[in-house]
Amino acid sequence: MPELPEVETTMRALAARLRGRRILRLERRVDRLREPLPADLERKVNGRRMVEFARRAKYIIIHLDETESLLLHLGMSGRLLFDGPPRGRHEHLTFHCEGGTVLRFVDPRRFGLLLLAERSGLATHPRLAGLGVEPLSPAFDGALLHRRFAGRRSDVKAALLDQRLVAGVGNIYACEALFRAGISPRRRAGGLGRRRCERLARAIVAVLEEAIAAGGSSLRDYVDADGRAGN
Structure with a gap:
């Protein structure tokens, strides 16, 4: 399972390539990963600009340019990969982004998560509210x-x-x-x-x-x- 360093490394790579760019089109090939994908996912993300990237525990958070954020969890075997050829039946989500970049969510075991959340409510979101201290934060000693x-x-x-x-x-x-x-x-x-x-x-x-x-x-x-x- 990807742990904090792998998730942080992935988040930094996403930020370097995608900060400020729009999601032009999202393709989904499944209706659920570990849990059902949001029914209105495409409507909520298509055309939205990715303005900031963050990590909380093992979650990647992508703040969009309106009021919502994407929460991504890689689960046991999930990966986010730039460009390259399609990854076959394990590629469940494809983000076609401004500038020609393609981001592929590949997850053979389908234990990953993709959720939509109101940015203003992230601190109390059920997936985040109960998490402990970040070990790389000043509060940890x-x-x-x-x-x-x-x-x-x-x-x-x-x-x-x-x-x-x-x-x-x-x-x-x-x-x-x-x-x-x-x-x-x-x-x-x-x-x-x-x-x-x-x-x-x-x-x-x-x-x-x-x-x-x-x-x-x-x-x-x-x-x-x-x-x-x-x-």
Whole structure:
């Protein structure tokens, strides 16, 4: 599953190529991914300009030039790819954009999501409201991690994967951060002292920043929006 660095890498690639451009025509080949696609999707996005791009946890957010935003989740196997030939039966959505760019949403397992949301209500949107702190935000540090872990009986790896506590960290980077911090993944989260939490928080930030700089994970078939494998 794409984790925070892969989603951040994809979001940055989209912003670099598509910020300020219009969606001229959206083609859909299915009526649902993990959930049904919005019935009025084409009417709401065709002709709209993509004005800003953001990431929240593992969601890519595309702000359109009126009041709405697109929320994209890549699920287990989803990819957003620029141009190139059609990708066959796994290409479920195709965005034909101003300037000739084509963006293809390819998702063999169809666990991805594409939702429409009012921009003014994103903070309280059901998919976003319950998410935890962003680990690359100024608010994230060892003290916060220590407070979030307090009283928890689950192991520390499970706590890191709980998106209500820390948003966007998945299996690959949780394991690497725990290894760097010298903490067993089976250790009880609530039993970690402040000093170990500080060490773990630093390791999480370092691992994520290094992964983003390297273009994301190179596991299996992950590629960025330009078709390049991560490192």
